[in-house]
Amino acid sequence: MLEVRGLKVSYGGINAVKGVDLEVKAGELVTLIGANGAGKTTTLKALAGLLKPAAGRIHYNGDDITALPAFQLVRRGLALVPEGRGVFGRLTVEENLAMGAYSRRDRVRIAADFDRVYGLFPRLAERRRQLAGTLSGGEQQMLAIGRALMSRPSLLLLDEPSMGLAPLMVQRIFETIRTIAAEGVTLLLVEQNAKLALEACHRGYVMESGLIALADSAPRLLTNPQVRQAYLGE
Numbered sequence: 473m474l475e476v477r478g479l480k481v482s483y484g485g486i487n488a489v490k491g492v493d494l495e496v497k498a499g500e501l502v503t504l505i506g507a508n509g510a511g512k513t514t515t516l517k518a519l520a521g522l523l524k525p526a527a528g529r530i531h532y533n534g535d536d537i538t539a540l541p542a543f544q545l546v547r548r549g550l551a552l553v554p555e556g557r558g559v560f561g562r563l564t565v566e567e568n569l570a571m572g573a574y575s576r577r578d579r580v581r582i583a584a585d586f587d588r589v590y591g592l593f594p595r596l597a598e599r600r601r602q603l604a605g606t607l608s609g610g611e612q613q614m615l616a617i618g619r620a621l622m623s624r625p626s627l628l629l630l631d632e633p634s635m636g637l638a639p640l641m642v643q644r645i646f647e648t649i650r651t652i653a654a655e656g657v658t659l660l661l662v663e664q665n666a667k668l669a670l671e672a673c674h675r676g677y678v679m680e681s682g683l684i685a686l687a688d689s690a691p692r693l694l695t696n697p698q699v700r701q702a703y704l705g706e
Contacts (some may be wrong), residue, residue: 561605
């Protein structure tokens with residue numbers, strides 16, 4: 473579904489991504505782990521059309537999407553849940569979700585997707601008239617994921633969904649990620665909690681200094697001594 477070859481991204485005079493190769497097959501749950509500053513978020517932003525690559529190619533469902541802007545990618549079924557959530561604080565929960573479906577015209581299916589998101593996140597249903605800026609961090613993360621799902625993505629890019637959340641909320645978010653994957657959405661996950669990410673995913677990439685340092689199945693990465701020492705605190 474996603475094939476990335478030789479991706480390089482620079483901004484502010486910094487070469488943040490220096491030649492990344494990765495792929496995600498349809499139906500997979502793949503994680504990209506690494507230390508802060510390794511280039512993970514920059515990679516996701518480039519894949520989502522928010523940063524222009526300096527070099528390399530990005531193919532999605534067989535099409536070259538390297539130069540396409542973000543709004544066109546959303547219409548093609550590629551959505552990003554950004555680091556920091558990025559909810560519209562002065563809009564209600566329901567209005568935020570409606571923004572996720574802004575490019576759609578299929579009203580009946582949009583209504584069904586509201587029900588789907590509220591089924592995944594009952595707390596959002598309880599707070600649908602509440603301003604997003606007044607929600608807790610965990611509720612805002614639920615809303616950010618729900619908003620992305622309203623675009624009916626085939627491929628969902630998730631950037632640090634557990635950041636700043638209490639352990640119980642992190643557990644709920646990851647349960648929901650597994651549910652979304654089981655429903656047929658392909659996921660590429662950037663996550664600071666490497667152990668949790670590898671336990672949830674099929675395959676993983678380890679990123680260091682703008683390059684892919686390791687690529688393997690998630691179970692093998694979990695038992696890799698280098699990964700255990702550097703990222704799992706063992």
